[in-house]
Amino acid sequence: MATIALDTSNTIRHPSGPEYQLAVGEGIYALQDDLHLATPPPHPSEHTPTNPNPLSTAPVRPSTGVRISLSRINPRKPPHLYKIANLGSTRSNLATFSIRESEKESRSSHDTSSDGIAAHLANAAGRTPVFGEDNTLLTPALGKDGVKRKKPKTNLVKSNSSFVSRVMPHEAMAKRIQEHNPEGLFAFANINRAFQWLDLSSSNESKAQHIIKILFTKAHMLCHDINLATKGPNHLDIIMGASTADIMWFEAFSQKYARINKNAVINPSPIYQIRWLPGSENLFLAAHTDGTLIVYDKERDDAAFVPEENSPLIRLGKDSNPEHRPLLVNKSLNSRNQKSNPVASWKISNHRINDFAFSPDCRHIAVVTEDGYLQIIDYLNEQLTDIYPSYYGGFLCVCWSPDGKYILTGGQDDLVSIWSLTERRLIARCPGHHSWVSCVAFDPWRCDDRNYRFGSVGEDRRLLLWDFNVGMLHRPKAVSCSLLNRFYGDAVPGLTRLAIRPPKSEHLIAYANDPESYWKPSDDEVQIELKSNFGQR
Numbered sequence: 390m391a392t393i394a395l396d397t398s399n400t401i402r403h404p405s406g407p408e409y410q411l412a413v414g415e416g417i418y419a420l421q422d423d424l425h426l427a428t429p430p431p432h433p434s435e436h437t438p439t440n441p442n443p444l445s446t447a448p449v450r451p452s453t454g455v456r457i458s459l460s461r462i463n464p465r466k467p468p469h470l471y472k473i474a475n476l477g478s479t480r481s482n483l484a485t486f487s488i489r490e491s492e493k494e495s496r497s498s499h500d501t502s503s504d505g506i507a508a509h510l511a512n513a514a515g516r517t518p519v520f521g522e523d524n525t526l527l528t529p530a531l532g533k534d535g536v537k538r539k540k541p542k543t544n545l546v547k548s549n550s551s552f553v554s555r556v557m558p559h560e561a562m563a564k565r566i567q568e569h570n571p572e573g574l575f576a577f578a579n580i581n582r583a584f585q586w587l588d589l590s591s592s593n594e595s596k597a598q599h600i601i602k603i604l605f606t607k608a609h610m611l612c613h614d615i616n617l618a619t620k621g622p623n624h625l626d627i628i629m630g631a632s633t634a635d636i637m638w639f640e641a642f643s644q645k646y647a648r649i650n651k652n653a654v655i656n657p658s659p660i661y662q663i664r665w666l667p668g669s670e671n672l673f674l675a676a677h678t679d680g681t682l683i684v685y686d687k688e689r690d691d692a693a694f695v696p697e698e699n700s701p702l703i704r705l706g707k708d709s710n711p712e713h714r715p716l717l718v719n720k721s722l723n724s725r726n727q728k729s730n731p732v733a734s735w736k737i738s739n740h741r742i743n744d745f746a747f748s749p750d751c752r753h754i755a756v757v758t759e760d761g762y763l764q765i766i767d768y769l770n771e772q773l774t775d776i777y778p779s780y781y782g783g784f785l786c787v788c789w790s791p792d793g794k795y796i797l798t799g800g801q802d803d804l805v806s807i808w809s810l811t812e813r814r815l816i817a818r819c820p821g822h823h824s825w826v827s828c829v830a831f832d833p834w835r836c837d838d839r840n841y842r843f844g845s846v847g848e849d850r851r852l853l854l855w856d857f858n859v860g861m862l863h864r865p866k867a868v869s870c871s872l873l874n875r876f877y878g879d880a881v882p883g884l885t886r887l888a889i890r891p892p893k894s895e896h897l898i899a900y901a902n903d904p905e906s907y908w909k910p911s912d913d914e915v916q917i918e919l920k921s922n923f924g925q926r
Contacts, residue, residue, distance in 0.1 A: 397427045397428075398427055398597070398598075399424065399425060399426050399427050399585075399587075399597040399598070399599065400424075400425045400597055401422055401423065401424045401425070401593060401596055401597040402422075402423045402425075403421065403422060403423070403593075404420055404423055405419070405420075411852065411854070413854055414856075422589075422593070422596065424587075424589075424596060424597060426455060426578055426580055426585065427583075428580060428581060428583075429580070429581055429582055429583040429604055431582075432554060432582060432604075432605075432606050432607060434606065434607065435607065451609070451611060451632050451659045451661070451678065452581065452609060452611070452632075453611045453612065453661065454580070455578055455579070455580040456578065456579050456611075456612055456613065457576055457577065457578045458576070458577045458578075458613060458614065458615050459574050459575070459576055459589075460574070460575045460576075460577070460615050460620065460625065461571075461572060461573065461574055461575070462569075462571040462572075462575075462620070462621070462622055463571040463572050518750075518751055518752055518769055519668065519669075520666050520669060520672060520684070520722065520768070520769060521672075521722040521723070521732070521733075523723065524722060524723050524724075524727065526725065526727035527672075527686075527722070527727060527732065539688055540624075540640050540643055540645055541638050541639070541640055541643075541645040541646045541647035542645060542647060543645055543646055543647060544644065544645055545603070545639070545644045545645060545646050546558065546644055548646075551606055552605065552606060552608065552635065552648065553603060553604070553605060553606065554582070554604045554605055554606040555603075555604040556601070556602075556603055556604075557599070557601065557602040557603075557604070558600070558601045558602075558644070559598060559599060559600050559601065562600055562601060565588060565591065565595070565600055566600065566642065569588055569590065569591075570590050571622065572590075573588065573589070573590020573591075574588075574589040574590050575587070575588060575589070575625075576588075576589050577613060577615065577627060577641075579610035579611070579612070579613050579629060580610075581609050581610075582604055582605045582606075582607075582608060582609050582610070583602060583603065583604055583605075583610075584602070584603045584605075584610050584613070584629060584639075585599045585601075585602050585603075586599060586600040586601045586602075586641060587599055587600065588600055601641075601644065605631070607633060608631035608632055608633040608635055609631065609632040609633075610629045610630070610631055610632075610637075611630055611631065611632055611659060611660060611661055611662075612629070612630045612660060612661060612662050612663045613627055613628060613629040613630070613663065614627070614628055614663055614664045614665055614673070615627055615665075616628075616665045616670065616673075617665070618665070618668055618669060618670050619670050623642050624640065624642060625640065625641040625642060626638065626639075626640055626665075626670075626687070627639045627640075627641060628663055628665065628673050628687070629663070630659075630660025630661070630662070630663040630675055631659070631660060632659045633653070633659070634650055634653040634656060634657050634658055634659055634660060634677070635648055635649075635650060635651060635652075635653070636648065636649040636650050636660065636663070636675060636685065637649075638687045647687070649685055649687065649691060649730065650675075650685070650691060650730070651691060654691050654692070654693055654694070655683065655691060655692075655693075655694045655730060655731055656677050656679070656681060656683060656694070656734075658677040658678045658679040658681070659677065659678045660675045660676065660677055660678075661676050661677070661678050661741060661742060661743060661744075662675075662676040662742065662743070662744050662745055663675045663676070664745070664746075664747065666684070666747075667747050667751040668751065671686050671687050671688050672684055672685070672686055672687075672732060673685055673687065674745070674754075674768075676742035676744075676745055676756070677742070678741040678742070679739075679741075680736060680737055680738035680739050680740055680741065680742060680758065681719070681734060681735065681736050681737070681742075682734070682735045682737060682742065682745070682754075682756070682766075683731045683733070683734045683735075684722065684731060684732040684733040684734070685730050685731055685732065686730055686732050689727075689728075689729055689730045689732070690728075690729050690730070691729060691730050692728075692729035692730070694720070694730075694731060694734070696719035696720065696734070697719065697720050697721070697724060697726070715773060716735055716736075716737055716766065716771065716772065716773035717735065717736035717737075718733075718734075718735055718771055719734040719735065719736055720732075720733055720734040721733060721771060722771065733771070735766070735771065737756060737758070737764060737766070737773070738758045738760065738762070738764075739760075740758050740759040740760040740783075741758065741759040742756060742757075742758055742759075743757050743758060743759055743783065743784060743785050743786070743800075744756075744757050744784070744785065744786045744787050745757070745787065746787050746788050746789055747789075748789050748793050749789055749790075749791060749792065749793040750793050752767060752768075752769055753765055753766060753767055753768065753774070753810075754766045754768050755787045755788075755789060755796050756787070757783075757784030757785065757786065757787045757798055757800070758783065758784065759783040760783060761778055761779035761781070761782055761783045761784060761800070761801075762776055762777065762778055762779070762784070763775075763776070763777040763778075763779070763784055763787065763796070763798055763808065764776050764777075765796075765810070775813060777808060777815065779798070779800055779801075779802055779806070780802040780804055780806070780818065781801065781802040782800055782801025782802050783800055783801050784798050784799070784800040784801075785799055785800045785801065785825060785826065785827055785828075786798065786799045786800070786826065786827060786828045786829050787799075787829070788829050788830055788831060788843075789831075790831050790836065790841055790843075791831055791833040791836050792836070792838060793810065794809065794810060794811055794838075795807055795808065795809055795810065795816075795841065796808040796810060797829040797830075797831070797843055797845075798829070799822075799825075799826025799827065799828065799829045799845055799847070800825065800826060801825050803820070803822045803823065803824060803825065803826060803847070803849075804818045804819060804820055804822070804826065805818070805819040805821070805822070805826055805829055805843075805845045805853075805855070806818050806819070807819070807857065816862055817857075817862075819845075819855060821845075821851075821853050821855075822845065822847040822849050822851060822853065823847075823849040823851070824847050824848040824849035825847055825848045826845055826846075826847045827846060827847055827848060828845065828846050829843060829844070829845045830843060830844055830845075831843045832844065838859075839858060839859040839860065840856070840857070840858050840859075841856070841857040841858075842854065842855070842856055842857075843855050843857065
């Protein structure tokens, strides 16, 4: 007799011991909360094979495991990084400095620069480019009271749409939202056909209880993003990309939603990554698995889409392969036809787009694909500027350094690769993982113009922290970079996501695939356990 899979509740535990600690130069990060998110059972209408053949070539529903976004209503400002000259150093006749979050911290990093964070913040204070600013058809219409912020119209709880299977709000949802600390963390997670909203700043018992949980009928949510431009005490715009190619615009506080690309009218392929355009209240970018990047407007209606033109625009870097595909503009952001979605459409590959990230200056997109290429796109001018190949296999993740000088990639070659945008070349490969690298992230609170801290997680259940110094690029291979330490255990199979958050209580958060969990460290002790090095190509 077949066993019926039942949906279970989230659980939280608080393990302790040396196997749940991560030792780095500034101290020991200890696991405080281990939150396991319930994996929803398949919908009764879904046909799930009892013993799926891993070698089968039959198409299967795409899945990305669990993806989590963290949001704080009142975000913290990055702390001042104290840089103290060390006159006792004998390694160089140049002064060395310490990057620290407090004057009592003992961590020391060798550096020869001025205050890079201040310079970066000064540069960031300039005007941010606006996507499509030369096209007046993309400018929101002004009313008597200026631009009025719209909300989706369909009530999620009262909806009778077959797209949503079930909505489970917490019985004290309104009270929990009202009592939420504005500086506390909200978490939003998609796992298979479920989407959860959690409050990680509540009491231990309430952390595991969702504020609201949405179960979809056949759609599996693969990705989501929070709009930082519209975020406020009573407003949170969230977009989700589904395996059915549907996009859901969800306003969390009003519990209303709208569907975009409904019934795959614009593009029929699943959406593997989705992000709001920097600084935009309405526009967002979706990466479809057919290799297409599409810009949507959450407030525009959908219409059947036919490519307007195929005009390749390409400018290749010196390390790029000119034989590879150009950027095909199926619809330009300067198109005069802007009555309906899409706003713009670019075909960049015939393979799945696994991830993309916007540059800090809001001018470029770094895109990684399943066929193993990193592509740099000037999306304001719709031009492909650089293409770089992987060492082996596909790229799975990508991110920019806070100053925009470097790009990290991770993928199926088990390596973290560091690319220089200014030099337009690969500058280092970082071995340390024993399986696919699923996510990389810089820690902006420990970066300046010469010293960089970044982390990586992979399918080998390891979380690695790295310190990278620009001066190391001209040193022997053996000292080109230091792997600070690693965290892994039998209880964390397949880490897939890493988020960097402000210091102390939320400095690092890692997410696993099964069981889904997050790891929140502390830094009460100081100890160094491990150091190793990686070479430079």
